[in-house]
Amino acid sequence: MTTKVFTIQPNKRLRAVEEIMKWAHVRHVPVVDERGRLVGIVSHRDLMGAAISTLQVRISEVERLQHNAAVEVRQLMHFPTATIGPDERVQRAAHLMRSLKIGCLPVLEDQHLVGIVTEADLLHIVEELPDASLALRI
Template identity: 35%
Template sequence: MATAQMVRDIMTTDPVCMLDSATVTEAAEQMRRRNIGDVLVTDRQGNLEGVLTDRDIVVRALAEHRQPDSTLLRDVVSEPAVTIRPDEPVSRAVQLMREHALRRLPVTENGHAVGIVSIGDLATERDPDSALADISQSPPNK
C-alpha cells in the first residue's frame, strides 16, 4: 500500500517572510527582487499573520489611494491565513485550497511559517504534463 504524500514533500521551503511593520513598497521590492507574487507577513515573534500578494498591493493599497511608502503590511495583509502543517497529506492541502479558493497555502509549525504550497506546486506534483505545471516550471518573465 502506497504512503500518502505529505505537504513537506512538495512545499517550497524558506518562504519570504516580512514583519508586519514593513511597508508596501518594501514588500513590492522583495517580490520584484525574488520574482515572486507573495510574501508571508509575521509579527515580531515570527508568528504568521497572513499572506500579502501582489494583488493585495493593487487592491488594498494602490486602489485605495494609500501611500505605499508609509502603508504598513499589517494594514493590507489578507488575514487570517489558512494554514497547513508539513506532516499533513497533500490531499488536505488540495481540499483547503479548493474550500477557500487559495492559490497559496502557508505551511506552519507552532504558528511559524516553514514553507508554502502553491497551486503550481500541486499541478507539478499531481499532473506534471498539464499546462499549469508547464507554466509553473517556466522561468519568470523579467
C-alpha cells in the same frame, strides 16, 4: 511545499512587499512577528487592491512610490483563512485551497512558519505524475 519563504514584518511598508514579490518572483508574502510567528499574509491581489492606479487618477511615478512608501503592511495584510502542517497530504492542501479559493497555504509547525504551499507547487506535483494519470476527462 516551498521552504525558502520570503517574509515581512507588519510594520514594513507596501513598497517593501512590492520589491520582495518582484525580486523573488512570488505572489504571496507571509507576515511574521519578531518571533517568526505567522500574523498574516499579503498576496499580489492585496497589493494591487491597495495600489493607486495610474488609470484612475493622473499621478506621477514619484507620487505612486510615495503612496507605497506610506502604507504599512499591517493595513493590507489579512490573516490566512487556513494553514496546514508539514505532514499533511497534498490532496488536503489542494482541497483547502480550491474550496476556500485561496492561492496559498502557510505551513506551520509548532505555530512557526516552516514553508508555504502555492498553486505553483501543486502544478509542479501534477507535472511529475506518470503520463497514465494525466487524462483530463472528468
